[in-house]
Amino acid sequence: MDYNTILHSTSGSSLNDSTPYRRLIGKLLYLTNTRPNISFVVGHLNQFVSSPTDLHYKAAVRILQYLKHSPTLDLLFSPQSTTIIKGFSDSNWGACLDTRKSVIGWCFYLSSSLVSWKSKKQTTVSKSSTEAKYKALSMASCEAQ
Known part of the structure; x- marks a missing residue:
């Protein structure tokens, strides 16, 4: 998520059709099971599903760009014998x-x-x-x- 952009419920202009935003957030929520590094920002954007704006949609697309450029950052379970x-x-x-x-x-x-x-x-x-x-x-x- 861009640190310079502060998102709240009234930021940006309202979307005409919120269906693509809702579908994208739903898919990203499912993806957080294996990509916990995006769970905070997806949860934050999930708060605006009832009335998304263009800035919310741009932030969701930014997550997709991040995922495209970092395909190997997922959960890794190593076979170490120590249990700390x-x-x-x-x-x-x-x-x-x-x-x-x-x-x-x-x-x-x-x-x-x-x-x-x-x-x-x-x-x-x-x-x-x-x-x-x-x-x-x-x-x-x-x-x-």
């Missing part, structure tokens, strides 16, 4: 411009293989970045258990 579990979590305080809710994410590795990941908008508005990070860590620890 590593986990990471983070949050982006007030990331959603429409609701001011924070976006959290985590991922867990078994040896060097990614086995669990998630990126989602929090259900409540956090009053500080510390509170948002605490909620992300709490949800990640539940996933780890």
Whole structure:
């Protein structure tokens, strides 16, 4: 996703026919099972399925261009014998411009293989970045258990 473009529900002009956008987002959602590196941006664009704009469609096409130029970046399960579990979590305080809710994410590795990941908008508005990070860590620890 282009870091200079900030997408929200009113950015851009409305599409005449939203069917191609919805089909594209559906296909990209299915693809996130093997390409977790696009799960955040696809989830972000999925928020605008009810009323997409031309900027949302351009961002979705940009994902397709990224996928075309990086065909080998997918999940890799290596045959290592050590079983070390590593986990990471983070949050982006007030990331959603429409609701001011924070976006959290985590991922867990078994040896060097990614086995669990998630990126989602929090259900409540956090009053500080510390509170948002605490909620992300709490949800990640539940996933780890």
